[in-house]
Amino acid sequence: MESRYIKANAQVIAASVIYGFAGIFFLFIKDMDAGPVVFCQLLLGFLALAIYLAARGKLSEIRLRGKRKALLLLGAWHAGVMISNYTAVSFTGVSMSVLLLYTAPLYVLLIAPVILKEKISTKNLAALALSLVGVVVVVGPENLVSGTADTGSGYLFGVLMGLFSGFFYACIIMTSRYLRDEYSGLEQLFLSTGVTLIILLPLMSKISSAALLENLPVLLFLGVVITSIGSILYFTGLEHVKAQNASIISLLEPVSAIFFAYLILNDPVSRSTLLGCVLILASSLLMSLGEESKT
DSSP: OOHHHHHHHHHHHHHHHHHTTHHHHHTTOOSOOHHHHHHHHHHHHHHHHHHHHHHTTOGGGOOOOSOHHHHHHHHHHHHHHHHHHHHHHHHHOHHHHHHHHTTHHHHHHHHHHHHTOOOOOHHHHHHHHHHHHHHHHHHOHHHHHHSOTTSOTTHHHHHHHHHHHHHHHHHHHHHHHHHTTTSOHHHHHHHHHHHHHHHTGGGGGGOOHHHHHHHHHHHHIIIIIIIIIIHHHHHHHHTTSOHHHHHHHTTHHHHHHHHHHHHHHOOOOOHHHHHHHHHHHHHHHHHHHHHHHHO
C-alpha cells in the first residue's frame, strides 16, 4: 500500500477516535445547556476551519452552488444531532448515547426505500434485526416496560433523545449523499455549519459571560480539536480511502467513546452494554458491506 493511502487511513482512524471524545468532554461543561454548548463549539470550530481553509488558499473557492435547500436541511440536521446527542449524554451517559447515535443505519434502512426507492435486501433485513435487538439490549427490556426502573425519571427521555440523534444522523448521511456531486465534504461541513450557527443564533442570549469564561478551555477543545481538526483529518483522509472502508473505520468512534468513558469517567460498562455494542456495530458493518457490494 502506498504511503499516501496509509496516511489517509491513519487520518480517518485518528478522526474517529477524536470524535469519540465529544460526549466525554461535554460532561465537563458547567452551567450551560446543550444548545448554547453546541453554538459555542460550532462557532469556534467554524472559525478554526475558516483559518485552515484560508491558509490553504481554499476559502475563496467555497461558494453556494446548486441544491441550496438540501444544504439548509443539512445545517438543520447538524443542529438536531448535536443537541439531541448531548442531551442524551446528560441523561444516559456517554456509552448509551453513542450507541443510540449509531442506530442511524436502522433509520437509513427504513427511510431509503421511501425516499431513494431502494429495495431492502436480506442482508439489510439482518442488519435491521441486529440493530433493533441491540437497542433493546442496551436500553434494557425492563426499562422499556417500566419506564424508570432504577435509572430515574429522565432515563427514557435521554433514550428518546439518543434515538432522535440517530435519526438526525441518518438524515445527515442521506442528505450528504445527495449533495456530494455538488459539494466536497469540507465544503458541506463549512457551509452547513454556517447554516447551523444561524439557526442557533437565538441561543446566544442564554450564554452568560461567567459561564463562557469558566468553560472556555473545554469549549475550545470541542470546537477546535473535535469540530475542526477531527473533520479536517476525516475529510482529507477520505479523499484516498474508499467510502465503505471509511464507514467501517468510523465504528472506532463508539468503541473509543465507551473505552475512554470507562478510563476517564469511570463509566461502568455492563455486559448488556457490551452485547448491545456488538449487535449495533455489527448492523453498521453489514450496512457498510452492503454499500461495498453495490459499488
